[in-house]
Amino acid sequence: xxxxxxxxxxxxxxxxxxxxxxxxxxxxxxxxxxxxxxxxxxxxxxxxxxxxxxxxxxxxxxxxxxxxxxxxxxxxxxxxxxxxxxxxxxxxxxxxxxxxxxxxxxxxxxxxxxxxxxxxxxxxxxxxxxxxxxxxxxxxxxxxxxxxxxxxxxxxxxxxxxxxxxxxxxxxxxxxxxxxxxxxxxxxxxxxxxxxxxxxxxxxxxxxxxxxxxxxxxxxxxxxxxxxxxxxxxxxxxxxxxxxxxxxxxxxxxxxxxxxxxxxxxxxxxxxxxxxxxxxxxxxxxxxxxxxxxxxxxxxxxxxxxxxxxxxxxxxxxxx
Amino acid sequence: xxxxxxxxxxxxxxxxxxxxxxxxxxxxxxxxxxxxxxxxxxxxxxxxxxxxxxxxxxxxxxxxxxxxxxxxxxxxxxxxxxxxxxxxxxxxxxxxxxxxxxxxxxxxxxxxxxxxxxxxxxxxxxxxxxxxxxxxxxxxxxxxxxxxxxxxxxxxxxxxxxxxxxxxxxxxxxxxxxxxxxxxxxxxxxxxxxxxxxxxxxxxxxxxxxxxxxxxxxxxxxxxxxxxxxxxxxxxxxxxxxxxxxxxxx
Ligand SMILES: Cc1cc2nc3c(=O)[nH]c(=O)nc-3n(C[C@H](O)[C@H](O)[C@H](O)COP(=O)(O)OP(=O)(O)OC[C@H]3O[C@@H](n4cnc5c(N)ncnc54)[C@H](O)[C@@H]3O)c2cc1C
Ligand SMILES: Nc1ncnc2c1ncn2[C@@H]1O[C@H](COP(=O)(O)O)[C@@H](O)[C@H]1O
Numbered sequence: 312x313x314x315x316x317x318x319x320x321x322x323x324x325x326x327x328x329x330x331x332x333x334x335x336x337x338x339x340x341x342x343x344x345x346x347x348x349x350x351x352x353x354x355x356x357x358x359x360x361x362x363x364x365x366x367x368x369x370x371x372x373x374x375x376x377x378x379x380x381x382x383x384x385x386x387x388x389x390x391x392x393x394x395x396x397x398x399x400x401x402x403x404x405x406x407x408x409x410x411x412x413x414x415x416x417x418x419x420x421x422x423x424x425x426x427x428x429x430x431x432x433x434x435x436x437x438x439x440x441x442x443x444x445x446x447x448x449x450x451x452x453x454x455x456x457x458x459x460x461x462x463x464x465x466x467x468x469x470x471x472x473x474x475x476x477x478x479x480x481x482x483x484x485x486x487x488x489x490x491x492x493x494x495x496x497x498x499x500x501x502x503x504x505x506x507x508x509x510x511x512x513x514x515x516x517x518x519x520x521x522x523x524x525x526x527x528x529x530x531x532x533x534x535x536x537x538x539x540x541x542x543x544x545x546x547x548x549x550x551x552x553x554x555x556x557x558x559x560x561x562x563x564x565x566x567x568x569x570x571x572x573x574x575x576x577x578x579x580x581x582x583x584x585x586x587x588x589x590x591x592x593x594x595x596x597x598x599x600x601x602x603x604x605x606x607x608x609x610x611x612x613x614x615x616x617x618x619x620x621x622x623x624x625x626x627x628x629x630x631x
Numbered sequence: 632x633x634x635x636x637x638x639x640x641x642x643x644x645x646x647x648x649x650x651x652x653x654x655x656x657x658x659x660x661x662x663x664x665x666x667x668x669x670x671x672x673x674x675x676x677x678x679x680x681x682x683x684x685x686x687x688x689x690x691x692x693x694x695x696x697x698x699x700x701x702x703x704x705x706x707x708x709x710x711x712x713x714x715x716x717x718x719x720x721x722x723x724x725x726x727x728x729x730x731x732x733x734x735x736x737x738x739x740x741x742x743x744x745x746x747x748x749x750x751x752x753x754x755x756x757x758x759x760x761x762x763x764x765x766x767x768x769x770x771x772x773x774x775x776x777x778x779x780x781x782x783x784x785x786x787x788x789x790x791x792x793x794x795x796x797x798x799x800x801x802x803x804x805x806x807x808x809x810x811x812x813x814x815x816x817x818x819x820x821x822x823x824x825x826x827x828x829x830x831x832x833x834x835x836x837x838x839x840x841x842x843x844x845x846x847x848x849x850x851x852x853x854x855x856x857x858x859x860x861x862x863x864x865x866x867x868x869x870x871x872x873x874x875x876x877x878x879x880x881x
Binding site: 321378380381382385403404405407408409410411412413414415416418419420421422423424433437438439440441442443444445446447448449450451487488489490491492493494495496497498506510534542545546551552553558559561566567577578584587588589590601603604605606607608609615618619621622623 | 642648650657729749762770790795847849850863864868879
């Protein structure tokens with residue numbers, strides 16, 4: 312059996328999510344190859360070749376692939392995919408954009424957001440915003456899967472002294488027809504990314520203003536946390552769209568998720584209910600978020616937030 | 632420019648779904664059904680294009696059982712010109728849906744397909760991308776802004792993990808709608824009345840000669856693990872102590 316992982320990256324760096332896809336791949340049997348498609352840096356190629364447990368790295372690097380447009384990356388991937396039993400990609404917006412198009416070109420029925428591998432052909436994926444889990448057996452010759460990061464632990468990185476996996480460069484340059492990449496607006500932040508952070512602090516409409524939402528930043532910096540938001544908070548322009556957690560936003564499962572001024576609609580819960588410990592801070596004692604919170608604190612965030620920061624600071628001091 | 636909007640009938644987003652005791656699926660009997668919220672947004676966008684004089688006709692298409700006619704009537708009441716139901720009693724995989732839509736796109740000479748980014752029941756997020764692949768058309772998925780720059784060129788802003796990205800597509804093309812693209816209009820009584828006389832064609836799937844044989848088998852549907860019941864804390868200081876005891880705060 313052979314497995315192909317299509318790496319998630321930004322042309323410069325390997326995304327940490329690949330280590331989770333790797334864990335999923337290792338639950339299958341077979342040699343694992345990695346494909347890099349993009350306009351990739353030397354550093355990225357080396358990082359990919361250093362991934363643990365892999366057999367080989369394919370690299371298709373050219374300016375035409377820089378934006379990872381499905382119009383040209385999908386046919387490239389489809390050609391390579393034909394010689395594999397499995398093709399895996401982390402369930403990011405890049406994968407969601409590209410892999411179904413690959414599936415269509417190969418006439419394959421694919422599975423998205425796999426959270427568990429039951430056997431060589433049977434997989435579990437959430438449906439209905441995670442309110443149900445479907446166990447599905449695939450009869451396809453090639454299994455195309457996107458892997459939801461929260462379902463798999465990250466494989467340990469190999470030490471940098473490890474031998475580099477062999478590299479095969481692919482020279483085919485396909486142009487994307489009738490589509491032109493114009494720009495990206497990346498919201499860069501010094502804080503850890505939502506998908507990688509151990510602590511996530513999320514704010515909702517209950518924060519009432521963009522100014523109040525900013526209060527989360529101090530706390531996030533104190534804890535080394537990422538900031539998330541409900542859809543209502545994003546719609547009210549308290550936070551950018553890529554901070555949204557939920558069915559339509561990001562799916563996170565940090566060690567600690569603190570929901571502040573968030574009611575707990577099922578679409579929000581879909582994005583965070585697998586967090587290890589959930590804290591809810593809300594003025595409404597009947598807010599649905601409390602039904603899944605490990606620790607609930609009823610009250611106004613304007614009063615609680617400063618108290619929380621003081622409590623954090625004080626104990627740190629007494630501990631020396 | 633003829634616009635096709637794909638519309639799925641789904642369990643309403645506000646329903647708390649129940650899993651059937653035999654694990655065969657989710658209970659859909661006597662449950663409120665609605666138009667998939669993302670499809671409502673796709674349809675609203677198509678209707679606006681018609682109002683701006685860019686679209687000549689908006690065709691709403693649904694694939695499913697006979698009850699989908701009700702959902703298509705809502706689409707007509709919102710402003711679609713006509714509707715097509717491809718009728719089948721069977722569950723179809725996204726690939727099969729994309730194949731059926733491909734056939735309709737060719738038959739109807741469509742220039743723009745608008746879909747929702749995902750169906751909130753299966754949460755697949757695939758049909759639009761597959762449709763674009765089958766047609767070999769450019770695609771812009773998860774759109775939060777659509778602006779025509781010329782007659783056949785459209786600038787689309789997409790919502791992605793790291794922020795936003797912008798593309799120019801030359802028609803014909805496939806676009807899928809994210810939630811922030813627009814705010815769908817409400818149905819007015821006069822428009823609901825008017826929709827009753829708009830054309831709604833019902834095409835049995837069997838007449839299309841498309842192979843929709845499933846390539847997967849649903850083994851079972853089960854409930855996710857229940858979280859253990861939590862506790863209330865009285866103060867922020869108590870919260871910090873509990874979180875430290877749980878080992879999630881330093
Ligand atoms: C198809 C679809 C997809 C969706 N996808 C998502 C998604 O991905 N993510 C998402 O989040 N939502 C999503 N939604 C929206 C979702 O249904 C809810 O509308 C949204 O999550 C509500 O956000 P909220 O909890 O911030 O706001 P609200 O529901 O308005 O809750 C605000 C809360 O703040 C509390 N509050 C008020 N004042 C204070 C105070 N001073 N201190 C503390 N608490 C206070 C209130 O008691 C209330 O509980 C989706 C909806 C649809 C239809
Ligand atoms: N049965 C269906 N009938 C019509 N359109 C559909 C159907 N299933 C999916 N779609 C369209 O495809 C989009 C994406 O669905 P999915 O890929 O299944 O999550 C939906 O938002 C609809 O626009």
